[in-house]
Amino acid sequence: xxxxxxxxxxxxxxxxxxxxxxxxxxxxxxxxxxxxxxxxxxxxxxxxxxxxxxxxxxxxxxxxxxxxxxxxxxxxxxxxxxxxxxxxxxxxxxxxxxxxxxxxxxxxxxxxxxxxxxxxxxxxxxxxxxxxxxxxxxxxxxxxxxxxxxxxxxxxxxxxxxxxxxxxxxxxxxxxxxxxxxxxxxxxxxxxxxxxxxxxxxxxxxxxxxxxxxxxxxxxxxxxxxx
Numbered sequence: 670x671x672x673x674x675x676x677x678x679x680x681x682x683x684x685x686x687x688x689x690x691x692x693x694x695x696x697x698x699x700x701x702x703x704x705x706x707x708x709x710x711x712x713x714x715x716x717x718x719x720x721x722x723x724x725x726x727x728x729x730x731x732x733x734x735x736x737x738x739x740x741x742x743x744x745x746x747x748x749x750x751x752x753x754x755x756x757x758x759x760x761x762x763x764x765x766x767x768x769x770x771x772x773x774x775x776x777x778x779x780x781x782x783x784x785x786x787x788x789x790x791x792x793x794x795x796x797x798x799x800x801x802x803x804x805x806x807x808x809x810x811x812x813x814x815x816x817x818x819x820x821x822x823x824x825x826x827x828x829x830x831x832x833x834x835x836x837x838x839x840x841x842x843x844x845x846x847x848x849x850x851x852x853x854x855x856x857x858x859x860x861x862x863x864x865x866x867x868x869x870x871x872x873x874x875x876x877x878x879x880x881x882x883x884x885x886x887x888x889x890x891x892x893x894x895x896x
Contacts (some may be wrong), residue, residue: 678866679799679812679814680799680800681800682806684819684853684864686825686829693798696887696888699884699888700888703748703796704797704799705797706801708800712751712762717738718730721734731774734845735784740752754758761857763832768852770851771852772856775856776855788801789808789809801861802862805867807862813894814890815867825885828850858865
């Protein structure tokens with residue numbers, strides 16, 4: 670597939686377990702763009718709170734932790750590593766203890782405001798694929814291509830359970846589903862930057878799509894925008 674060399678910003682939003690991060694990684698690799706997982710920033714703050722026994726329901730303490738924590742996204746090639754206080758926590762922040770609390774942290778308006786400028790700075794030169802929950806609506810409303818990824822809750826639960834099993838973490842499908850539904854509710858009902866589809870975002874339902882099918886569909890949309 671021949672695609673123009675013009676660089677654009679691709680914003681990908683969606684619920685947990687829909688495959689948006691996987692698609693973002695594959696799409697960035699195919700286009701030789703940089704992938705920015707904004708959720709990693711919120712997970713890093715959450716991990717910092719866990720490590721320092723900070724109650725994520727205590728807004729002032731979480732905000733203090735946000736400003737004191739040294740969080741960086743280190744771009745290596747076309748991927749990013751999450752660095753927390755000098756330590757690579759890229760894999761650690763994906764664990765269930767972080768997943769269970771990250772939505773509580775992400776709904777805090779002062780935390781989101783603190784991280785907004787950092788996220789936007791990555792788009793100055795374009796040529797990025799950024800995924801999260803408010804990329805197309807808040808961070809890059811001017812993005813040339815906006816995708817909103819959805820999938821059936823049963824399929825999302827199955828995928829997330831497989832991820833946990835690969836890490837050697839034991840959870841039941843019921844526990845995984847309950848966690849996803851809880852995060853869905855918090856993310857979509859928070860007052861500041863709730864998860865919602867931008868008016869001009871294109872929906873991709875990944876429930877019955879293979880990883881390759883998802884990539885090809887997204888690439889065809891990129892081609893339409895760039896050519």
